[in-house]
Amino acid sequence: MARVVNAQSEALPQALAEAVQRLRAGTLVGLPTETVYGLAADADQPAAVARVYAAKGRPADHPLIVHIAAEPATARAEALAHYAATVPAFAQRLMAAFWPGPLTVILPRRPGVAEAAAAGQASIGLRCPAHPVAQALLRACSAAGIRALAAPSANRFGRISPTRAEHVLAELEPVLDDDTLLVLDAGPCPVGIESTIVDATREHPVLLRPGMITRAQLQAVAGVPVGERDAAAPRASGTLASHYAPRARVRLMSADELQAALDLLGGQAQSIAVYHRSPLHTVSPHVRLQRMPDDAATCARELFAVLRALDDADTRLIWVERPPEDAAWDGVRDRLQRAAA
Incomplete structure (x- = not known):
């Protein structure tokens, strides 16, 4: 069974405390972001990340996006340093312009960290969401020693992404058996489609998945041309030919x-x-x-x-x-x- 908590009310501090407790224990939380609702787990707990894959029915070689806090600035810097081996100058410019916001940047991953969330790849996708409830939870997690949350969309793999709390229930309640999923309900997601994904593991940025941040906006900030996805691109969320599909x-x-x-x-x-x-x-x-x-x-x-x-x-x-x-x-x-x- 799943339990929905109104994250727009005075009960939010208590809900955040419970969410942090669950995440530390390795269980999952339904998380609102500005794009879609995510299914969150501690990105540094392999067993918890494995539960995300199992709940979604997601292939083990399909990486998850890792979400980090915007504030305090020290927490964001520490998370970046923990997960990323290097951050190119153009990636730093993109982060400065579009974080917090619907942009995922794929960076070279530090060896030995978040291997499960990265699906074993040498790269990792990082995002700093703009949603106030997402940021409140990420700040609370950071204060409790959880650096970041792996949080793909909270739906069965390949299905329509959820933009409301009730969509999360419809997708995941039937497959969670006796587990109790806590869903933080913050109403409809204001953006509604997943983040733009940019590969920053090479000398120039490459657009892997379009979103509401356009290629022209990316190029204007990056200061260099943004290339097209090619055979050298790392695997990334939502880039399979068939995805986001209804039954019809x-x-x-x-x-x-x-x-x-x-x-x-x-x-x-x-x-x-x-x-x-x-x-x-x-x-x-x-x-x-x-x-x-x-x-x-x-x-x-x-x-x-x-x-x-x-x-x-x-x-x-x-x-x-x-x-x-x-x-x-x-x-x-x-x-x-x-x-x-």
Whole structure:
């Protein structure tokens, strides 16, 4: 069974104290961040990290992102020094500009630390989240001797990421047996899709996963070109071809293709949901039309919740209008392409 604690109330200090106690004991905590809810464990406890992999059904060679506190500055510096063997100058500039925030930086890992969280790779992904509850927990953990939290999205591997506490329960309660999961509920995640991931293990940065921080923003801060993912890139979270997928089959289509398909099926269309920006119409009462926001940030904020709601409505097919091609939509487009793979 899982227990949800309101993390927006006066009960937060007590909830944080309980969360720290559980994390020190090697158990797991559902953690709100600005991107999605994470399933957190002490990054330096291999047995606790193994429980994250088991709960998610995540392959053992798929690394986790490690979250560190922003304050006090000494704690952040110590965490960086503990996990990273080196921090290139361009990575330091990216951290200074985008931390706390939805940016993960992959750095060379110090030998002998966080091997389980890094899935045995010589690199490690570090993030400093901006969510106030996440930072409150990370500060409390730091004060209790826990340097950082390994916290992938709190869902079964490959499924839709959770952006609300109830999504965490729906995903993980069925697989936790007799374990009690504490979930800190801070309401909907304000960003809604996972962090931008940049590989900083080479001489120049490489974008491994797009998010709401664009390539142009990264290049402006890094001061050097940001390359494309290639065969030399380390394994990173959320970069498999198929990911973020509902049970229903997702298909990306243009507005014209969507309308043509609806016209062709006519009143025979059943168990279909359409997530669209352009005006569409259907004569079938069994087609659910869901409007997509016109701006990328609002769409990202609601994307996973919408996909989950459509999937829970006995839908067999989810047709989605392709997002615009401009850079602001790169993160949303990436998630939809993987959901449809």
